[in-house]
Amino acid sequence: xxxxxxxxxxxxxxxxxxxxxxxxxxxxxxxxxxxxxxxxxxxxxxxxxxxxxxxxxxxxxxxxxxxxxxxxxxxxxxxxxxxxxxxxxxxxxxxxxxxxxxxxxxxxxxxxxxxxxxxxxxxxxxxxxxxxxxxxxxxxxxxxxxxx
Ligand SMILES: [Zn+2]
Numbered sequence: 001x002x003x004x005x006x007x008x009x010x011x012x013x014x015x016x017x018x019x020x021x022x023x024x025x026x027x028x029x030x031x032x033x034x035x036x037x038x039x040x041x042x043x044x045x046x047x048x049x050x051x052x053x054x055x056x057x058x059x060x061x062x063x064x065x066x067x068x069x070x071x072x073x074x075x076x077x078x079x080x081x082x083x084x085x086x087x088x089x090x091x092x093x094x095x096x097x098x099x100x101x102x103x104x105x106x107x108x109x110x111x112x113x114x115x116x117x118x119x120x121x122x123x124x125x126x127x128x129x130x131x132x133x134x135x136x137x138x139x140x141x142x143x144x145x146x147x148x
Contacts, residue, residue: 041103
């Protein structure tokens with residue numbers, strides 16, 4: 001595996017892997033590709049789990065040490081913000097785990113809606129993507145229309 005030079009982006013950095021280099025004629029989502037994404041997904045999930053744990057400890061250490069109500073209010077604000085972030089992260093962890101099941105069942109990398117290949121580059125940017133770019137765009141348009 002080539003080392004160093006290539007700039008790693010986003011979730012690839014968590015797993016410390018380089019963007020996948022396809023060989024000519026390589027089959028989409030063969031074992032090597034699946035292993036690549038499994039590694040990324042697991043590293044990403046572990047990273048998120050650590051962040052969730054760290055926040056909980058941080059909040060336990062810091063909680064309720066301010067006699068001043070203004071400080072307390074500021075702390076509560078900070079905590080509720082952190083809790084919302086953690087909540088998003090927990091949901092993301094669940095999504096990652098669902099995606100890992102797909103990898104296991106050899107069902108990863110194809111659009112849930114139309115079945116086409118989602119594509120390696122798109123999946124490296126967003127490994128939990130379950131729609132191709134066209135279906136995703138369409139879904140977003142529909143969502144906006146429903147929201148009015
Ligand atoms: Zn699609």
